[in-house]
Amino acid sequence: MITAQGLTIAAAVCLASACTNQGMVADSPLPRGAAVATNALPADVSTAMARLNASSRHGEWVMVRTGPADSVKAWVVYPERSTRAPVVIVVHEIYGLSPWIRSVADQLAADGFIAIAPDFVTAKYLPEGTDSASTQAIVAAVRTLDPAQVQRQIAAVAQYGMSLPAAILKYGIVGFCWGGAVSFAHAADAPALGASVVYYGTSPRTELLGNVRAPVLGLYGANDARVNATIPAADSAMRAMGKTFVQHIYPGAGHGFLRQQPGMEGANMAATRAAWPATIAWFRNYLGA
Secondary structure, three states: OOOHHHHHHHHHHHHHHOEOOOOOEEOOOOOOOOOOOHHHOOOOOOOHHHHHHHOOOOEEEEEEEEEOOEEEEEEEEOOOOOOOEEEEEEEOEOOEOOHHHHHHHHHHHHOOOEEEEEEOOHHHOOOOOOOOOOHHHHHHHHHOOOHHHHHHHHHHHHHHHHHOOOEEEEEEEEEEOHHHHHHHHHHHHOOOOOEEEEEOOOOOOHHHHHHOOOOEEEEEEEEOHHHHOOHHHHHHHHHHOOOOEEEEEEEEEEOOOOOOOOOHHHHHHHHHHHHHHHHHHHHHHHHOO
């Protein structure tokens, strides 16, 4: 869906992603002759810790108060720039605030944003935090989270981020898998949101989409029927209401393609090389950088 408001950025994102006009489906990773350096993309899950260890950017753990008796731990990464920056909230997968999510935040900082990745299972008291807790325990904990509380926590983290001396008063959100669904839901929950990017997350119920004000970019793998089945209804509803919802479905790519870049016989990497520049273009257009 491209409204008049979204024509310029949609054209730029479409160019980066080589999309067609039929359903915004990508037919190649990039325009012919173009390339994206590997170090300009997020690490995949196997190289995330090495990328973090090699980063020159300042990252730190903070505790953000999100209610009268509630706080979340968050990983904050600052860009290396002389001017203040917009904030991007990074919503983790069902696997929690892993080193991979932290490396995605680091890459967003490399691209000019203050990136903040909250740990939504902070109050579950998993051993040593989610970096070392078992995957099964993290998944079980994430599945017990109250969606309304998660949204309140995101709003509080966003306010914290925009109050930082190095920040401007604009924020966006990006999420992956479980976090992708959360980032789309946040667009329906937060009138002040500047932009949302959804990586292979399910769409909200159509009756909630009337509250969306921020432009939404959806990035999906073609081999992900469970998630992709929720796209048409959202697209129709957003289109009918004149809201901006641009979507790309990458041929041959699977669910979690940004995390598992070597998978699907090259299709996941092709999707990554198209999706990440589209993400950065989206945030730069709607948030500035």
